[in-house]
Amino acid sequence: MHKTHNALEYSMIEAFIAVVDHGSTNAAAAEVGITQPALSRRIKGLEAAVGHPLFLRNATGLALNALGAEFLPVARSLQLQFGTASRFIRGRAGSGMRFTVACPSIVGSAFLAPFIASGEQGVSDVIEAPTRAVHDHLVRNRADIAIVPMAPADGYASRALFAVPLLVHCAPGSRHHGRATIDVAELADEEAFTSNRETVVFERLASIVSGMPRPPRLREASSGPMAQAMAAGSGGIALGVEPPGFGLTAALLTAEGHDIEITEWASWHAGHHGEAEIHALLDRFVAWATAESSMHRLLRPLPRAQ
Numbered sequence: 001m002h003k004t005h006n007a008l009e010y011s012m013i014e015a016f017i018a019v020v021d022h023g024s025t026n027a028a029a030a031e032v033g034i035t036q037p038a039l040s041r042r043i044k045g046l047e048a049a050v051g052h053p054l055f056l057r058n059a060t061g062l063a064l065n066a067l068g069a070e071f072l073p074v075a076r077s078l079q080l081q082f083g084t085a086s087r088f089i090r091g092r093a094g095s096g097m098r099f100t101v102a103c104p105s106i107v108g109s110a111f112l113a114p115f116i117a118s119g120e121q122g123v124s125d126v127i128e129a130p131t132r133a134v135h136d137h138l139v140r141n142r143a144d145i146a147i148v149p150m151a152p153a154d155g156y157a158s159r160a161l162f163a164v165p166l167l168v169h170c171a172p173g174s175r176h177h178g179r180a181t182i183d184v185a186e187l188a189d190e191e192a193f194t195s196n197r198e199t200v201v202f203e204r205l206a207s208i209v210s211g212m213p214r215p216p217r218l219r220e221a222s223s224g225p226m227a228q229a230m231a232a233g234s235g236g237i238a239l240g241v242e243p244p245g246f247g248l249t250a251a252l253l254t255a256e257g258h259d260i261e262i263t264e265w266a267s268w269h270a271g272h273h274g275e276a277e278i279h280a281l282l283d284r285f286v287a288w289a290t291a292e293s294s295m296h297r298l299l300r301p302l303p304r305a306q
Helices: 009-024 026-030 034-051 066-092 105-117 201-211 226-233 275-289
Strands: 057-058 061-064 099-103 123-128 145-148 158-166 167-170 180-183 189-197 217-220 237-240 249-254 261-269
Touching: 009 026, 009 034, 009 066, 026 034, 026 249, 061 066, 099 105, 099 275, 105 123, 105 145, 105 275, 158 275, 167 226, 189 201, 189 226, 201 217, 201 237, 201 261, 217 226, 226 237, 261 275
Parallel strands: 099 123, 099 145, 180 249, 189 217, 189 237
Antiparallel strands: 057 061, 145 261, 158 261, 167 237, 167 249
16 A cells, blocks of 8 residues: 655745744744744644654754755755746736836835836836845745845846946035035045945945045934935935935035946846846836936946846
8 A cells, every 4th residue: 555645735845944044933934924833834744745854853943854954955946946937927917027026125215116107017016125135035036136236146147227326415504515526535524424334335335435544434324314314404414325305415426536336236047037028127127217217317327238
């Protein structure tokens, strides 16, 4: 008589990978969006389907055993294939292909939301995440495209979209108010509000001022708009890439006469079934951003590599 095995379901694979990635069933359940008991049932169902335990269970939680470690790359491969199939079905629904895009919130609000509102039909959903977490949505197959101001990870297809200038946002009470360009050397010893050190903007500014004998004093805020609010309230300046608000004026930040810029990149899985359509969508996005967005006069489109 043949032994009967429990059916393998994708929800079991999803739960297994979530536990491995998060280290606990509570965190994994929150990630998947189910209760902890429901997640534990999925793990037990997977182990029943495999026919052996996949985890060592101890007082600190779950840890992969030898078989679980051997199964992990198989599970990730299944996750990748399932994500590809899901995106294919989603993208083919209706007329034309549509894609899910992951990006930082500033890219979503300043660019993608108004781009979609302009009538663009190629974006099915937008996932906003902290800058350094955006690429994780590609890895986990939640998004087709990541748009982020960071060089893409190895192994992914990518293209540079446009360069965004760093700006000095000046309050009416600032000595720089109304100027068109300001060299970073002119900000010696001056307090300047900017977004927090987890952002690409702060990282770029810190690298630029690190070699200055009298650098500006960078004051961290939770975000670019909050940095502008603090500058407006104190009559000072903020450094960032967002359009100016709160009555501030914006000047280009330069270093020895050259604009300081941050490059916006798009990346996706190499060999994506819709790669030609992704390029077409990105072509439309760059054309719109550099002609119609609120920052269109400041953006510099970058040539597409052939």
